[in-house]
Amino acid sequence: MFVGDVAAGCGTGEQMPLEYTGIRVHELARSIRFYAEGLGLRPERTGRMRAGGIWQELRDPVSGAVLELNYYPGDPPYREGDELDHLGFRVQDLDGCVARLLALGGRVRIPPFEEGDERLAFVSDPDGVWVELYEYRSEEQPPTSRPGA
Numbered sequence: 001m002f003v004g005d006v007a008a009g010c011g012t013g014e015q016m017p018l019e020y021t022g023i024r025v026h027e028l029a030r031s032i033r034f035y036a037e038g039l040g041l042r043p044e045r046t047g048r049m050r051a052g053g054i055w056q057e058l059r060d061p062v063s064g065a066v067l068e069l070n071y072y073p074g075d076p077p078y079r080e081g082d083e084l085d086h087l088g089f090r091v092q093d094l095d096g097c098v099a100r101l102l103a104l105g106g107r108v109r110i111p112p113f114e115e116g117d118e119r120l121a122f123v124s125d126p127d128g129v130w131v132e133l134y135e136y137r138s139e140e141q142p143p144t145s146r147p148g149a
Contacts, residue, residue, distance in 0.1 A: 020057065020066035023084060025127050028071040030105065032056060034125050038101045039089055041067060086122065086130035094119050094135040101131070 025031040035041045041058035044066075048054055053072040059065070067087065091097040094112055098121050102108065105126035112121040120134045 020068045021084075021087065022055070022068035022070050023087075023127075023129050025069045025071050027126070028054060028056060028069060030126050031069050031071075032058070034101070034104045034106065035067060035069070038097075038104045038106070039131075084129065086132050088132040088134065091133050091135050094121060094133055097133050098123060101125075101133075106131070 032043060035058050036043060041060055044057040044059050046054065046056045049070075049072075051072065052074070053070055055071075056069045058067045058069065060067075089097075098106075098108065098112065101123050106123040108121065109124050109130060110120075110122040112119055114120075114137075117137050118134045119137060120132060122130055122132050124130050
């Protein structure tokens with residue numbers, strides 16, 4: 001159900017914006033470093049959960065999108081699942097970003113490839129969460145001058 005260009009929340013007509021994406025991490029400091037130093041997210045609010053866990057918000061300074069890192073010591077209150085497919089980041093220098101993320105503990109899952117007007121690669125963070133990196137190719141460059149061509 002839509003009201004104009006805005007999805008109506010639960011059929012009530014009120015706006016319900018997507019506020020953040022939360023992922024479970026095994027080492028909070030390592031994950032903050034991966035996403036902050038590797039992808040430019042900025043640490044913001046942090047807090048403790050009633051279940052004993054710690055959450056840390058990281059905000060993208062360009063899009064405003066928020067990634068919430070959730071760390072649960074001991075036994076987490078939720079079962080492990082495969083519901084999260086991947087996080088997507090638009091980058092300026094695909095090869096440089098892949099190298100930076102590898103140095104921060106990432107792992108290449110699908111090496112750089114071309115699809116349409118984009119170059120893409122998939123890496124995983126140190127906890128195994130898949131991250132899609134993509135850059136737009138400039139049409140001003142001849143195809144033989146483009147990275148990956």
